[in-house]
Amino acid sequence: MPLLHGHAINGRLPADALTSPRMYEVMDLCLECKGCKAECPSNVDMAKLKYEFLAHYHARHGTPLRARLFGNIERLNRLGCAFAPLSNWVANSAPARWVFDRILGIHRNRQLPPFASQTFDRWFASQNGRRATATRGPVVLFNDCYMTYNYPEIGKAAVKVLEAAGFEVILPEKKCCGRPMISKGLIHEAKVNAADNVDRLSTYAAKGVPIVGCEPSCILTFRDEYPDLLDDPRAGDLAKQTFMIEEFLVGLYERGALNLAFSNGARSLLLHGHCHQKALIGTSPSLQVLRMLPGAKVEEVDSGCCGMAGSFGYEKEHYDLSLAIGGRRLFPAVKAKGPECEVVAAGVSCRQQIAHGTGRRARHLVEVLADALA
Amino acid sequence: MADQSTADMQDLIHDLKQRIAGEVRFDPMSKVLYSTDASIYEIEPLGVVIPRTPEDAIAAVEICGRHGVPILPRGAGTALAGQAVGRAVQLDMSKYLNRILEVNVEERWARIQPGVVLDELNAELRPHGLWFAPDVSPSNRATIGGMMGNNSSGARSIIYGKTIDHVLEMRVMLADAQVITARVLSDAELEAKLRTPGLEGDLYRVIQRLATTHREEIRKRYPKIMRRVGGYALDEFVNGKPFDLVKMLVASEGPLATTLEATINLVPRPRLTALMVVHYRTMFEALESTMEILSTGPAAVELMDKYVMDLTRASLEYARQMSFVQGDPGSLLIVEYHGTSREELVAKLDRLETHLRRQGIGIAFTRAVTPEEQERIWKVRKAGLGLLLGMPGDRKPIAGIEDTAVPPERLAEYIRRFDQIVRSHGTEAAYYAHASVGCLHIRPLIDLKQVPEVEKLRSIAEQVCDLVMEFGGAMSAEHGDGLARSCWNEKFFGPTLYQAFKELKAAADPKTIMNPGKIVDAPPMMENLRFGGTYRARPVKTFFTYAREGGFDRAIEMCNGAAVCKKKLEGTMCPSYMVTPSTAACRPTP
Numbered sequence: 001m002p003l004l005h006g007h008a009i010n011g012r013l014p015a016d017a018l019t020s021p022r023m024y025e026v027m028d029l030c031l032e033c034k035g036c037k038a039e040c041p042s043n044v045d046m047a048k049l050k051y052e053f054l055a056h057y058h059a060r061h062g063t064p065l066r067a068r069l070f071g072n073i074e075r076l077n078r079l080g081c082a083f084a085p086l087s088n089w090v091a092n093s094a095p096a097r098w099v100f101d102r103i104l105g106i107h108r109n110r111q112l113p114p115f116a117s118q119t120f121d122r123w124f125a126s127q128n129g130r131r132a133t134a135t136r137g138p139v140v141l142f143n144d145c146y147m148t149y150n151y152p153e154i155g156k157a158a159v160k161v162l163e164a165a166g167f168e169v170i171l172p173e174k175k176c177c178g179r180p181m182i183s184k185g186l187i188h189e190a191k192v193n194a195a196d197n198v199d200r201l202s203t204y205a206a207k208g209v210p211i212v213g214c215e216p217s218c219i220l221t222f223r224d225e226y227p228d229l230l231d232d233p234r235a236g237d238l239a240k241q242t243f244m245i246e247e248f249l250v251g252l253y254e255r256g257a258l259n260l261a262f263s264n265g266a267r268s269l270l271l272h273g274h275c276h277q278k279a280l281i282g283t284s285p286s287l288q289v290l291r292m293l294p295g296a297k298v299e300e301v302d303s304g305c306c307g308m309a310g311s312f313g314y315e316k317e318h319y320d321l322s323l324a325i326g327g328r329r330l331f332p333a334v335k336a337k338g339p340e341c342e343v344v345a346a347g348v349s350c351r352q353q354i355a356h357g358t359g360r361r362a363r364h365l366v367e368v369l370a371d372a373l374a
Numbered sequence: 375m376a377d378q379s380t381a382d383m384q385d386l387i388h389d390l391k392q393r394i395a396g397e398v399r400f401d402p403m404s405k406v407l408y409s410t411d412a413s414i415y416e417i418e419p420l421g422v423v424i425p426r427t428p429e430d431a432i433a434a435v436e437i438c439g440r441h442g443v444p445i446l447p448r449g450a451g452t453a454l455a456g457q458a459v460g461r462a463v464q465l466d467m468s469k470y471l472n473r474i475l476e477v478n479v480e481e482r483w484a485r486i487q488p489g490v491v492l493d494e495l496n497a498e499l500r501p502h503g504l505w506f507a508p509d510v511s512p513s514n515r516a517t518i519g520g521m522m523g524n525n526s527s528g529a530r531s532i533i534y535g536k537t538i539d540h541v542l543e544m545r546v547m548l549a550d551a552q553v554i555t556a557r558v559l560s561d562a563e564l565e566a567k568l569r570t571p572g573l574e575g576d577l578y579r580v581i582q583r584l585a586t587t588h589r590e591e592i593r594k595r596y597p598k599i600m601r602r603v604g605g606y607a608l609d610e611f612v613n614g615k616p617f618d619l620v621k622m623l624v625a626s627e628g629p630l631a632t633t634l635e636a637t638i639n640l641v642p643r644p645r646l647t648a649l650m651v652v653h654y655r656t657m658f659e660a661l662e663s664t665m666e667i668l669s670t671g672p673a674a675v676e677l678m679d680k681y682v683m684d685l686t687r688a689s690l691e692y693a694r695q696m697s698f699v700q701g702d703p704g705s706l707l708i709v710e711y712h713g714t715s716r717e718e719l720v721a722k723l724d725r726l727e728t729h730l731r732r733q734g735i736g737i738a739f740t741r742a743v744t745p746e747e748q749e750r751i752w753k754v755r756k757a758g759l760g761l762l763l764g765m766p767g768d769r770k771p772i773a774g775i776e777d778t779a780v781p782p783e784r785l786a787e788y789i790r791r792f793d794q795i796v797r798s799h800g801t802e803a804a805y806y807a808h809a810s811v812g813c814l815h816i817r818p819l820i821d822l823k824q825v826p827e828v829e830k831l832r833s834i835a836e837q838v839c840d841l842v843m844e845f846g847g848a849m850s851a852e853h854g855d856g857l858a859r860s861c862w863n864e865k866f867f868g869p870t871l872y873q874a875f876k877e878l879k880a881a882a883d884p885k886t887i888m889n890p891g892k893i894v895d896a897p898p899m900m901e902n903l904r905f906g907g908t909y910r911a912r913p914v915k916t917f918f919t920y921a922r923e924g925g926f927d928r929a930i931e932m933c934n935g936a937a938v939c940k941k942k943l944e945g946t947m948c949p950s951y952m953v954t955p956s957t958a959a960c961r962p963t964p
Contacts, residue, residue, distance in 0.1 A: 003935075006931060010912065026403075035945065039947040049929065052917055225918075304952065
C-alpha cells in the first residue's frame, strides 16, 4: 500500500490520488494494528500512514459524523456516565440500536460498553484518607477513558496492586490520550490533547515519577505517537517515563525491587496480546508477570489481531471482516478452553471482541493480579 | 513491444472482460500495485488479470496473443531481479490459483496450482512427515510457481538441490495458449514429440537441435557448480539423461511458457535437527573455515555478517530473537545437522566444536537443540534480507549482483576480491546466506537516487561479472536473471550460446509476448529503476512529523517490495490480508 502513496508523491499518479476514493477503499481495510511496524522487516508503519491519510481525506471530503463521534468518545462517555444507569438502558434499547445502525453506521449486533454509575475518578476521590501507607514514593496511574467511565474495576485493581507494591498512586489531571482521535484522522484535536497531557504529565516525568497505564493503545500513544505529533522535546522525555503496568512491574522485579505476595492456587490462564503491545513491547512482560503467580499455567495464543481494533469492529461495513479476523485463531482458541481457564486480554477492544465472538468474559491482567494478592 | 494505442487497449480490455471470470484491472492504482517486486526495478504494467480458474489464465494468454500484447505470470512478487515486472499484462496466479489438488503420501508427490505458498503447502504436508524441500527465505509468502520460474533453492541445497530437482511434471500454456504436459520422456516418446506439428513440436525440435549443435560450447561455458540458474538450461540436455522438458521450463522465468499446474516431488522431513552457531572475529575467518565445516556433513552452513546482525538488533520484532548471539562477533556461521536421535545430533555438534576449537577456529559457539531455539535462529536468518532493505537512509544494500556463486573451496578468496571491487568504488557491502554452496548474497550500499551512484552499481556489476567468470562461478545462483542479470548473459555465455538462447526464445514465442526482455534481449541493467537519478518526491504538507523516518517520502519509500505483508500463517500483520487476500491493507494485491 505505501506503493500507492509512493506513486501519489512521485508523480506517477496524480497528486489528488492521495485523497481519492480508491485510496480510501484500500486504506479502509487497515485496522491500525501496527503489526507491520514490528513485523515488516522495513518497519513500514501503515497505521501512521493511515492516520495521515485520513486527515488529508477529511480535509478534502469533510469529516463524517461517525468519525467525530468515535474520535470524541470521552465526551460521549462522560455524558453517558452522568445519566447511568438510565443511559445504559437507552443505549442498548432497540430504537437506539436502530438509530446507531441506520444513521451512524454502527452495527446493530454490537453492544456499546457500559457506562459506570460511579466513575473511577469518583471512586478514587472517595477513598481519600483510606489509602495504604506508601513506603516507596509515587506512581502516576494514567486513568484512561475506558478505565474511568466504563470499567472502573480495572482502575481499582491497578490501585490495589500498585499500593500492595508500596507505591503512592496519583491520578493526574489529564485529557483523553488522543488515540480515538488519531485513529479517526482527527489530528488537530489529538494534538490539542497531546499538548495538554504533555504539559500536565511532564512535570511528573521530569521528577522521575513513572507513569503507568493499563489500556495498551492509550498508554502507548505517549510512547509512539506523541513525539510525532508535537514538536516538543518534553514529549520524548515523557515517552521514556511511560510504561504498561506489567512492564513497570517486571522492571521492578528484575531489579529485585518487587515484593508482592500472591496466594497459591492452580490457575490456568490464556493470554491474548494486544496488537500495539505486541508491536511496541512484546508480550513477554505480561507472561513474566502472570508466571509470578504460584501454580499458574500460562499459555499465549498466536492469535494475531482480535479484529475489533477500537471502533473498526463496531462499524457496519467492517463487522463481517472483524469477526472473520477474530474467528481465524482467537475464537477457536478461547472456545477450546474449559471454564477453569481464565482468558486474559489487556485491550478493551480485545475483551469486547472475545465476549462477542465466544460469550466468554476476558479480564485485564491487573484484575487477575489483584485477585491473587495474598 | 511498442505500446498499444488507446483503441487497441480498449479492445483488449473488452475481450478480456468478456471471457475472464476472475478480475480484469486496468485502473491506474491497480497497475501501480503490480509495478514492482522485491528488485530495484519498476515498470508499470499494461494491466492486471487475476484468473479465477485455469481456463481464465488460458483465455488471458490466448487473448493477449491475439492482440499481440505481452503477458507475464506473477506469484508473490518476491523476485529480486525484476522477473515479475514488465510492460505487459500481469497474470497474478497467487490470488485464486493456489490450491493443492492432490497429495499422494505413498508415492510422495503432490499436484498443485502455481499460486500455492510454500509454507502453506508444507503445513498441509506436515502430518504426513513430508515436505517440498527447496526452502527459500520468503517461504511464508513465496509461491511454488514463482520458485519454479526462478529455479529457487535455499539454505539446505547441499542435500536437497534446487527446485528443478523436485518437479516431476508440469502442465503449461505455450505462447499460442495451447496447453501441454512436460515430463521426462522415453526415446520413443521423444521421437513422437519431435514429429509433432506446431509450437510444442517446435520447442522440442529447437532444444534438441541446439543441444546437439552446441554440445561442446555448452560443456565449456556453463559453470561446473550446482548453484547456477542463469540463461536457458541447455546444459540439462547434454548430460546423457533422458529428455525432460521440465528441465527447460523450470528457471525459464516465463518467457517460454506459463505454468498452470505441477506435480512435485516430496521428501521426508528430517526427523531431528540441531544447530551450531559459530562466532567469528571477521567474515573472512568464517569463510575460510567453510570447507572444514563441510567435511563434517552438515545440511546447511549459513553466513550472517555484522550488517545483518546490527540491523536485526535495531528491529523491534527481531531484536527480541537475538539472544543466541554472544557478544559482538564480526560474523556468524549457522550450521545445521540432521539426524535420527538427539544423541546422534549432540555427538555431531560435539565433533564440530572439538574439530574447530582444535584448529583455533571460532571465538564462541551457541548450540540450539530444541525446536524453539532453532526456530528463533532461522527466523532471524530468514528475515536478514528484508532487514537489510529496511536500512534507514537513501544508501541501501541493493540487489543486482546479489546472487553470484563460486566453487565453495574458492569462496574466501573470491569474496576478498569482490570486497576489493566494492571498496574501490568507495562503498561497502553486506554479505549473507549460503556459504555451504559458495553462494553469498552480496549487496553493495548504493543510493540509487543519485546519478553517479547508479553508474557505480553498473561498474561494480561489470567487474564482478569478470571476476565470476575468472572463478568459474555463476551470476545467478538461485534468484534468476530478470532485469538485473539478463543483460550479462551474452558476455557470460558467449555469442554462440546467446544466439542459441535467442533462437530458442524465437521458436517458443514467435510473437514475443511471453515475459519479454528477460534472459535475452534485455534492457540495460540500469534502466527501469524504481528510483534512479531523476526520482523526485512531491512535497506533501503532513499532519505528523516524520523526523524519525527522515521525511514523509522516506516513510513511504521504506516499502521495498519484499511482500512479507502477504504472509498468512503467523504473527499479526496483516489481519485484513489474512482473512481476505483480495483486500490487503498493505502492498500486495489491491
